[in-house]
Amino acid sequence: MSKSHKLEAMPHPRPELSIVFAYYENPQMLQLQWEEISQYPDDLKARMEVLVVDDGSPVHPAGEVGRPDGLPRSLVFRLREDLPWNQDAARNIGAHEARAPVLLLTDIDHIIPEATLRGILDTKVRDGVFYSLGRIKYVGGAPSEPHPNSYVLTKQTYWDIGGHDEDFAGIYGKDFLFRKRSFRRASEHKLPDLVLARVGSTHFPDASTRTLRRDNSLSKRVWGYLLEWLKAARLWRGIQTLTHPYDRVV
Secondary structure (H helix, E strand, O other): OOOOOOHHHOOOOOEEEEEEEOOOOOOHHHHHHHHHHHHHOOHOOOOEEEEEEEOOOOOOOOHHHHOOOOOOEEEEEEOOOOOOOOOOOOHHHHHHHHHEEEEEEEEEEEOOHHHHHHHHOOOOOOOOOEEEEEEOOOOOHHHHOOOOOEEEEEEHHHHHHHOOOHHHOOOOOOHHHHHHHHHHOOEEEEEEEEEEEEOOOOOOOOOOOOOOOOOOOHHHHHHHHHHHHHHHHHHHHHOOOOOOEEEEEO
């Protein structure tokens, strides 16, 4: 896999927090993310970095989405192959490439308010713990259920949990297996006052993936359950991570 670190003109101080987004054909949503991130105060930008990992978008690659001035250290990676529902690999790549000791992993349709970002940076994030956040609606600010696939945790804890299993690429919804392992290998600490703001597709049509089907075929469903059972029974290989080639494009 290519990491293309020559794209970095000058070395940056090590950030305290790496924010990781998986991306697939969400150009309007990513542009909104960049605009929101560019508005953070400079003291916060100096403590963070943003990593966007494109899951092989064929039409609107993340690297081609316009970016405003004033961003913190920001990197864009791209998987070379367009496999359906391979966001697990995208998260693994982000966690692998992150320079900070603490990660915030969330979906591309979740905006991180300044107060939340500051609260995370001011939290003593411990190994062996994953932190879940509250959630509101981006438009109107109404409370919403917490997002089960957003985490704050140390990079060490992410890999102690095992990362996301890329054997399940192509099967929608199997990223919950990372959460199941999280409860076995770490403890949860809830931070309900630190909220993410979810952008609905009513306001930004590409806030969530629109070009892939979420209903697995019968064969995919059967294989997904069988593979999960085989792995639990240790009759199949263990967790597979960083198996897909990728490049840094920005």
